[in-house]
Amino acid sequence: MSRLTATFFLLLLATTVFAEETVRYDRISLSVEAGEDVDNDTLVAVLYAQQEGSDAEQISQQVNRDITEAVAQAKQVEGVRVQTLDYSTQPIYGKGSFSGAPKLAGWRVRQSIKLESSDAPVLSRLIGDLQQTLAVSNINYTVSPEQRKASQDRMIASAIASFKQRAELISAEMGRSGYQLIDMSINTSDYMPRPYQVRALAMESKMADAPPTLEAGTQRIQVTINGSIELKPGLTK
Numbered sequence: 001m002s003r004l005t006a007t008f009f010l011l012l013l014a015t016t017v018f019a020e021e022t023v024r025y026d027r028i029s030l031s032v033e034a035g036e037d038v039d040n041d042t043l044v045a046v047l048y049a050q051q052e053g054s055d056a057e058q059i060s061q062q063v064n065r066d067i068t069e070a071v072a073q074a075k076q077v078e079g080v081r082v083q084t085l086d087y088s089t090q091p092i093y094g095k096g097s098f099s100g101a102p103k104l105a106g107w108r109v110r111q112s113i114k115l116e117s118s119d120a121p122v123l124s125r126l127i128g129d130l131q132q133t134l135a136v137s138n139i140n141y142t143v144s145p146e147q148r149k150a151s152q153d154r155m156i157a158s159a160i161a162s163f164k165q166r167a168e169l170i171s172a173e174m175g176r177s178g179y180q181l182i183d184m185s186i187n188t189s190d191y192m193p194r195p196y197q198v199r200a201l202a203m204e205s206k207m208a209d210a211p212p213t214l215e216a217g218t219q220r221i222q223v224t225i226n227g228s229i230e231l232k233p234g235l236t237k
Helices: 003-023 056-075 120-130 145-173
Strands: 027-039 042-053 081-094 103-117 135-142 179-190 218-231
Touching: 027 145, 042 056, 042 120, 056 081, 056 103, 056 120, 103 120, 120 135, 145 179, 145 218
Parallel strands: none
Antiparallel strands: 027 218, 042 103, 042 135, 081 103, 179 218
16 A cells, blocks of 8 residues: 555545544433333133143044144134144153163143133133133233234324423523434333233042133333434524
8 A cells, every 4th residue: 555545544534533423423312211001901821731641642632632622612702812832742751771771651742722812701711611621821911912002102102202302301401402313213112911820620620610710900011212312503592
């Protein structure tokens, strides 16, 4: 590289650094939050069928029958959405043989389904009916996508208004004529309710058809806005 080229490169670099510093002059970072407690309007339950035995094919067929019948029964209930979840086959090992190696004692087959409904009493009764053949893994309330979006939209509007108000306040207190927005990020966060862990009773239990008692409660929907502004150079009069 020639001396002239090197000098030009250094001048260009210095000009670029100076320009960046000039652009960043009088920038201020802001962060505002807005939130509200929203009623949980959707009940979600996960139930499962599980069988153990030495014949993997036989217990798999039993699990398949139980899940198929449960899905068909759930689909007949208006307002209930049903979805099949994980399916697993796991070996069960007993005490080791004389060689010390684990000995295969049988198989465990399990499959789960998820039920959702905005009509909690209806779904609660269905859960009680399905406990004749299925066990309950967990139950929890949540906010429907429609209600969640509506709440987030309100909180975004509220947070943006707070951001603008705070930016105008800073501009006025600093004696400037105004500001311009440089960047902004909007983040939403939900405080998910803890699911009710339910010890499901077996079919022979006398309480297997009793629907659980649940309280919907609320969920916190929160929006956070992070951004930066640049104060205009003109002074207020």
